[in-house]
Amino acid sequence: xxxVRLSVATAVAAVAALTAVTGCTEKSDxxxxxxAIKVTATDDGCKVSKAEFPSGHVELAVENKxxxxxxxxxxxxxxxxxxxxxxxxxxxxxxxxxxxxxxxxRIACIPGMKGKGHRQDVKATGGKAxxxxxxxxxxxxxxxxxxxxxxxxxxxxxxxxxxxxxxxxLAAAKKAYAPSRIGWERTxxxxxxxxxxxxKTDTRADGLEEGQKWTGWHRLEKALWQDKKIGxxxxxxxxxxxxxxxxxxxxxxxAEITPTSMANGAKELLDEVxxxxxxxxxxxxxxxxxxxxxxNVEGAEKAYDLLKPVASTNDPALTKxxxxxxxxxxxxxxxxxxxxxxxxxxNENSYDFVSYDKVGxxxxxxxxxxxxxxxEPLSKLAAAVVK
Numbered sequence: 001x002x003x004v005r006l007s008v009a010t011a012v013a014a015v016a017a018l019t020a021v022t023g024c025t026e027k028s029d030x031x032x033x034x035x036a037i038k039v040t041a042t043d044d045g046c047k048v049s050k051a052e053f054p055s056g057h058v059e060l061a062v063e064n065k066x067x068x069x070x071x072x073x074x075x076x077x078x079x080x081x082x083x084x085x086x087x088x089x090x091x092x093x094x095x096x097x098x099x100x101x102x103x104x105x106r107i108a109c110i111p112g113m114k115g116k117g118h119r120q121d122v123k124a125t126g127g128k129a130x131x132x133x134x135x136x137x138x139x140x141x142x143x144x145x146x147x148x149x150x151x152x153x154x155x156x157x158x159x160x161x162x163x164x165x166x167x168x169x170l171a172a173a174k175k176a177y178a179p180s181r182i183g184w185e186r187t188x189x190x191x192x193x194x195x196x197x198x199x200k201t202d203t204r205a206d207g208l209e210e211g212q213k214w215t216g217w218h219r220l221e222k223a224l225w226q227d228k229k230i231g232x233x234x235x236x237x238x239x240x241x242x243x244x245x246x247x248x249x250x251x252x253x254x255a256e257i258t259p260t261s262m263a264n265g266a267k268e269l270l271d272e273v274x275x276x277x278x279x280x281x282x283x284x285x286x287x288x289x290x291x292x293x294x295x296n297v298e299g300a301e302k303a304y305d306l307l308k309p310v311a312s313t314n315d316p317a318l319t320k321x322x323x324x325x326x327x328x329x330x331x332x333x334x335x336x337x338x339x340x341x342x343x344x345x346x347n348e349n350s351y352d353f354v355s356y357d358k359v360g361x362x363x364x365x366x367x368x369x370x371x372x373x374x375x376e377p378l379s380k381l382a383a384a385v386v387k
Contacts, residue, residue: 046109189265
């Protein structure tokens with residue numbers, strides 16, 4: 001679920017939790033090199049230092065001078081996302097590293113991480129051709145195949161879920177809910193890059209835009225766990241979810257994927273964990289947050305593993321730290337499985353985690369510390385692959 005869809009109040013609360021829990025918005029990581037494009041975000045504007053810049057590797061040195069948490073995005077003219085950085089706290093600075101081809105773009109600052117925000121038109125000119133390590137081309141190709149595989153595997157899992165709803169089988173629908181989300185959660189940044197699919201499938205009630213109809217997984221989650229009923233409306237929504245996710249499956253192969261978008265996407269997935277899963281807000285009715293948590297971490301680790309050959313050449317200390325922190329978080333998550341003997345197989349049992357409402361505050365803090373320890377070095381991965 002994209003943080004941009006949060007209500008203002010929820011966004012502020014989520015980032016307060018992120019700050020308290022992970023420290024992710026407290027640290028400034030913007031180095032602001034001489035060639036960086038300076039982006040100054042305020043509550044009512046988005047100032048960009050350069051309207052034109054050479055294509056290739058682009059670095060945005062972002063400073064949030066507003067009073068609210070913000071998000072900065074590089075967008076294609078049709079609103080597809082090239083790259084983004086979420087959860088930029090007031091008074092902090094961060095760097096967004098991306099790769100752009102020649103053409104027209106928009107840079108958006110989104111105070112409160114809600115709506116379209118304030119936008120500036122920019123242009124990437126021809127510049128010099130960027131020579132890329134061929135290992136990165138392989139990483140992109142392998143990640144694209146992975147994203148497609150996850151989408152392909154998600155559809156039958158979702159059909160098990162939606163078939164149960166259409167049959168009115170409450171127990172079967174509840175059992176199928178969490179497994180149906182695994183592939184989506186692993187590759188969520190790819191789905192979010194299209195702009196229009198994620199709001200229809202993965203929006204929470206407090207993330208609805210004005211006039212938006214609530215559809216998707218979380219609307220059905222509420223019906224199953226809180227309302228405890230399946231009616232005609234829910235059956236119709238189940239069929240709509242099938243159609244929306246089939247649309248996602250068909251588009252994955254056309255997604256804009258670069259080494260930096262993979263790296264930034266991995267960091268996004270950790271932010272998803274911090275602002276939704278650790279707080280228990282994501283699956284607030286089903287309390288299956290740890291399933292989504294694990295899938296987010298797996299997706300981040302997959303992107304990292306594919307980029308690691310280049311990152312380890314450019315910054316061996318960073319990859320050593322990332323290896324350590326991924327292993328520590330994976331090991332900690334395994335302690336929350338109900339069947340601790342099945343930690344490797346991709347089946348329902350290997351995602352049979354304890355209900356998140358049974359996870360105590362001390363345990364949540366332990367999970368938060370592990371996410372924090374991983375998120376900090378992961379934020380440096382994009383820069384490491386374009387050195």
